[in-house]
Amino acid sequence: xxxxxxxxxxxxxxxxxxxxxxxxxxxxxxxxxxxxxxxxxxxxxxxxxxxxxxxxxxxxxxxxxxxxxxxxxxxxxxxxxxxxxxxxxxxxxxxxxxxxxxxxxxxxxxxxxxxxxxxxxxxxxxxxxxxxxxxxxxxxxxxxxxxxxxxxxxxxxxxxxxxxxxxxxxxxxxxxxxxxxxxxxxxxxxxxxxxxxxxxxxxxxxxxxxxxxxxxxxxxxxxxxxxxxxxxxxxxxxxxxxxxxxxxxxxxxxxxxxxxxxxxxxxxxxxxxxxxxxxxxxxxxxxxxxxxxxxxxxxxxxxxxxxxxxxxxxxxxxxxxxxxxxxxxxxxxxxxxxxxxxxxxxxxxxxxxxxxxxxxxxxxxxxxxxxxxxxxxxxxxxxxxxxxxxxxxxxxxxxxxxxxxxxxxxxxxxxxxxxxxxxxxxxxxxxxxxxxxxxxxxxxxxxxxxxxxxxxxxxxxxxxxxxxxxxxxxxxxxxxxxxxxxxxxxxxxxxxxxxxxxxxxxxxxxxxxxxxxxxxxxxxxxxxxxxxxxxxxxxxxxxxxxxxxxxxxxxxxxxxxxxxxxxxxxxxxxxxxxxxxxxxxxxxxxxxxxxxxxxxxxxxxxxxxxxxxxxxxxxxxxxxxxxxxxxxxxxxxxxxxxxxxxxxxxxxxxxxxxxxxxxxxxxxxxxxxxxxxxxxxxxxxxxxxxxxxxxxxxxxxxxxxxxxxxxxxxxxxx
Amino acid sequence: xxxxxxxxxxxxxxxxxxxxxxxxxxxxxxxxxxxxxxxxxxxxxxxxxxxxxxxxxxxxxxxxxxxxxxxxxxxxxxxxxxxxxxxxxxxxxxxxxxxxxxxxxxxxxxxxxxxxxxxxxxxxxxxxxxxxxxxxxxxxxxxxxxxxxxxxxxxxxxx
Numbered sequence: 001x002x003x004x005x006x007x008x009x010x011x012x013x014x015x016x017x018x019x020x021x022x023x024x025x026x027x028x029x030x031x032x033x034x035x036x037x038x039x040x041x042x043x044x045x046x047x048x049x050x051x052x053x054x055x056x057x058x059x060x061x062x063x064x065x066x067x068x069x070x071x072x073x074x075x076x077x078x079x080x081x082x083x084x085x086x087x088x089x090x091x092x093x094x095x096x097x098x099x100x101x102x103x104x105x106x107x108x109x110x111x112x113x114x115x116x117x118x119x120x121x122x123x124x125x126x127x128x129x130x131x132x133x134x135x136x137x138x139x140x141x142x143x144x145x146x147x148x149x150x151x152x153x154x155x156x157x158x159x160x161x162x163x164x165x166x167x168x169x170x171x172x173x174x175x176x177x178x179x180x181x182x183x184x185x186x187x188x189x190x191x192x193x194x195x196x197x198x199x200x201x202x203x204x205x206x207x208x209x210x211x212x213x214x215x216x217x218x219x220x221x222x223x224x225x226x227x228x229x230x231x232x233x234x235x236x237x238x239x240x241x242x243x244x245x246x247x248x249x250x251x252x253x254x255x256x257x258x259x260x261x262x263x264x265x266x267x268x269x270x271x272x273x274x275x276x277x278x279x280x281x282x283x284x285x286x287x288x289x290x291x292x293x294x295x296x297x298x299x300x301x302x303x304x305x306x307x308x309x310x311x312x313x314x315x316x317x318x319x320x321x322x323x324x325x326x327x328x329x330x331x332x333x334x335x336x337x338x339x340x341x342x343x344x345x346x347x348x349x350x351x352x353x354x355x356x357x358x359x360x361x362x363x364x365x366x367x368x369x370x371x372x373x374x375x376x377x378x379x380x381x382x383x384x385x386x387x388x389x390x391x392x393x394x395x396x397x398x399x400x401x402x403x404x405x406x407x408x409x410x411x412x413x414x415x416x417x418x419x420x421x422x423x424x425x426x427x428x429x430x431x432x433x434x435x436x437x438x439x440x441x442x443x444x445x446x447x448x449x450x451x452x453x454x455x456x457x458x459x460x461x462x463x464x465x466x467x468x469x470x471x472x473x474x475x476x477x478x479x480x481x482x483x484x485x486x487x488x489x490x491x492x493x494x495x496x497x498x499x500x501x502x503x504x505x506x507x508x509x510x511x512x513x514x515x516x517x518x519x520x521x522x523x524x525x526x527x528x529x530x531x532x533x534x535x536x537x538x539x540x541x542x543x544x545x546x547x548x549x550x551x552x553x554x555x556x557x558x559x560x561x562x563x564x565x566x567x568x569x570x571x572x573x574x575x576x577x578x579x580x581x582x583x584x585x586x587x588x589x590x591x592x593x594x595x596x597x598x599x600x601x602x603x604x605x606x607x608x609x610x611x612x613x614x615x616x617x618x619x620x621x622x623x624x625x626x627x628x629x630x631x632x633x634x635x636x637x638x639x640x641x642x643x644x645x646x647x648x649x650x651x652x653x654x655x656x657x658x659x660x661x662x663x664x665x666x667x668x669x670x671x672x673x674x675x676x677x678x679x680x681x682x683x684x685x686x687x688x689x690x691x692x693x694x695x696x697x698x699x700x701x702x703x704x705x706x707x708x709x710x711x712x713x714x715x716x717x718x
Numbered sequence: 719x720x721x722x723x724x725x726x727x728x729x730x731x732x733x734x735x736x737x738x739x740x741x742x743x744x745x746x747x748x749x750x751x752x753x754x755x756x757x758x759x760x761x762x763x764x765x766x767x768x769x770x771x772x773x774x775x776x777x778x779x780x781x782x783x784x785x786x787x788x789x790x791x792x793x794x795x796x797x798x799x800x801x802x803x804x805x806x807x808x809x810x811x812x813x814x815x816x817x818x819x820x821x822x823x824x825x826x827x828x829x830x831x832x833x834x835x836x837x838x839x840x841x842x843x844x845x846x847x848x849x850x851x852x853x854x855x856x857x858x859x860x861x862x863x864x865x866x867x868x869x870x871x872x873x874x875x876x877x
Contacts, residue, residue: 064816065816066814066815066816066817066853067815068815200812201812201814203814203817204808204809204812204813204814204817205809206817207814207817207820208805208808208809208813208814208817208820208824209752209792209793209796209805210752210753210791210792210793210821211752212817213751214818216751216754216755217745217751219749219751225746249735250734250735251734251735267734267746267747268734268738268742268743268745268746268747269741269742269745269746269755270734270735270738270739270741270742270743270746271734271735271738271742273758274735274737274738340852341816341818341852342754342756342762342764342816342818342819342850342851342852343754343756343816343818344755344756389816389817390816391754391816391817391818391819392816392818392852392853393816394852420755422758423756423757423758423759423761423762618812622812622815622855622858625854625855625857625858626815626853626854626855627854628854629851629853629854629856630852630853630854633854651757651758651759651761652757652759652761652762652850653759653761657762657850657852658854658856659847659848659849659850659856660842660843660846660847660849660856660859660860661843661844661847662847663854663856663857665857666857
């Protein structure tokens with residue numbers, strides 16, 4: 001039973017259709033009389049629209065970037081509204097944080113943190129149920145029957161006794177005039193007809209026939225194409241530009257010089273690239289001209305020698321450590337990583353005196369609008385942002401640097417201009433997953449059980465920049481996720497974090513964010529403890545999972561499905577990992593083969609997952625398959641390094657991606673559950689990395705404490 | 719200079735430098751945005767099109783090399799027997815995620831199927847390892863190719 005949800009009905013606003021908004025936050029100044037008025041002083045955060053043609057239009061607060069949100073979110077609506085999924089049409093939500101702010105991200109209009117289903121689980125089903133209730137009331141009134149004798153099904157209201165039926169489209173105008181129910185009853189899990197089924201993705205056909213439109217495909221009338229060179233050293237400036245050769249290239253229209261970048265505007269990207277290659281730019285490299293990765297890592301290592309901010313403390317680590325029989329110590333290190341989404345960074349902008357229009361694929365469309373407005377020097381309401389499908393987000397499009405660049409350039413251009421980054425520019429001017437340095441120690445008792453756990457790590461806090469209010473007392477919930485609130489029974493635990501921002505290299509969210517670093521470290525170190533205790537890695541973990549039965553269940557399931565313990569040939573090994581991040585329990589076993597020359601091949605991955613109630617099991621499987629490939633790529637190849645202030649990697653030859661011939665077989669086993677849904681987009685990435693590292697240890701006896709895998713260290717001795 | 723290209727069976731005149739990569743003519747000059755830009759150096763396969771049925775990376779194929787050949791893109795690949803089967807299998811198995819690489823994957827897979835109606839795993843590795851999928855849909859791509867191959871055989875048996 002849901003009580004006191006406020007809903008807004010403004011039937012007249014959209015051609016007589018039924019418009020329902022809904023809210024998830026506390027009501028702001030809501031009064032009983034306000035509910036039927038368009039001017040109601042409360043703030044809905046998403047919209048369903050039922051047009052007179054019967055189509056249900058869902059204005060999507062979350063953007064599709066491969067995770068299947070354009071199917072799973074409509075499933076929530078369709079379930080309660082009693083329509084077929086195919087009847088639901090989608091519109092990208094316009095920028096409007098009041099309407100579409102993410103309740104799980106402090107009201108920022110953002111798609112991220114694997115939380116679209118979690119954030120929508122209650123409010124979207126409620127919105128669907130409320131709309132259905134009003135449609136039923138409208139039909140009952142028209143027929144002069146008891147609403148309880150009517151039933152909604154397949155987009156119509158039916159009255160069985162008199163064999164009458166009315167389609168939603170025919171009822172939309174009347175429904176808009178019905179009182180908003182004070183409460184609605186949501187279906188019980190046993191009544192779900194859509195949730196839990198492998199529904200077909202709504203976005204697949206267009207992605208298969210080539211008609212899907214991404215930001216990079218935007219072609220407003222008269223659009224020119226630009227590409228750019230930004231200062232090769234972060235923080236550098238343009239010193240001089242010789243435009244002559246570039247301007248001589250056929251199709252080149254204009255050179256735009258900014259403080260720290262130069263763009264070539266042309267009729268097409270071929271001419272823009274040719275023009276950029278012909279451009280002679282001299283740079284003033286600025287303060288980071290000599291920056292090297294080793295300098296950054298050195299500062300992090302140094303920081304872990306001093307105390308940091310306390311992220312979590314339990315019991316008394318010092319005395320427990322003093323009483324331990326065995327002490328294990330280790331340091332770990334993870335590198336900067338680029339996103340390398342396949343759709344390179346791009347944004348189209350048209351800046352006029354009185355307004356600005358932007359075409360982009362963004363995970364933060366309201367921030368995109370604000371950034372465009374600020375850069376163009378225009379009020380917010382003069383900026384229109386058209387959001388698009390994203391050709392791979394992984395956190396990159398939670399940033400608006402690309403929008404700012406496009407608007408900066410567009411200010412100098414007559415008409416719309418599409419700014420497309422080359423792959424080299426995309427990799428060398430990314431905002432990177434931070435590198436981290438970790439120092440750990442643990443004390444074991446005579447049975448090998450951990451009685452003390454001490455962990456201190458240093459690195460960048462993305463949240464401190466991205467959402468400053470979330471950074472408190474020296475810690476934030478992302479950087480520490482996966483390092484605190486562990487699944488294991490660790491009675492004496494102390495975790496510290498030292499925020500150290502690297503000079504001259506911007507950091508950002510990257511698929512599985514904090515856990516992408518922490519779970520590697522924690523699950524590798526737990527493996528070290530098992531080895532020190534001379535115990536099987538699965539049995540050792542299982543013994544520590546008494547108070548987290550869901551974690552224990554996924555561990556047991558994965559061990560069984562992965563043939564844990566079954567003998568393997570030499571230099572082949574299995575590694576395990578367990579985690580609880582993004583509100584999802586997951587365990588994985590990776591099976592790797594290490595060649596004589598040290599090359600690591602991940603042959604097979606088995607994953608057991610308990611993500612609570614599953615909305616679309618096919619999407620869950622797809623996301624885990626995807627996240628595992630993403631994580632294996634990072635474990636084997638991922639590393640961004642700086643030399644003389646410049647990123648050394650540039651394209652897919654120097655920043656490698658896992659390919660078809662290297663892709664492991666992945667098996668996914670889903671635990672049936674009626675718990676609330678957990679996040680699915682990212683969990684698989686953090687979980688696979690330590691599983692691979694632990695498998696390499698099993699295969700070779702070499703512990704990987706630094707990523708990516710160093711094949712030279714894994715060479716078989718002659 | 720002005721050149722005539724035959725794209726999806728239609729003659730198209732374009733006025734760009736001879737060395738302009740076909741990719742940009744398709745996307746920016748002709749507005750056929752189904753073919754995607756990923757790397758610009760034939761490292762990722764997102765821009766794959768067919769020249770006389772052979773898969774090529776349009777980001778490094780100058781239009782001068784395409785002048786007297788038939789260019790086929792994702793927009794028309796469904797009109798070929800192999801292309802139609804591949805697209806059908808992609809739909810049935812829900813292969814795409816972000817979908818950005820999929821036009822290139824489909825073009826590579828179609829060329830493979832047209833050349834080898836019963837591709838082995840090794841054939842699939844050889845034909846498809848030039849196409850990066852950052853979402854990691856490789857398992858479903860492999861399954862999609864196998865399903866399309868099976869459908870082809872079933873059709874032939876039935877015929």
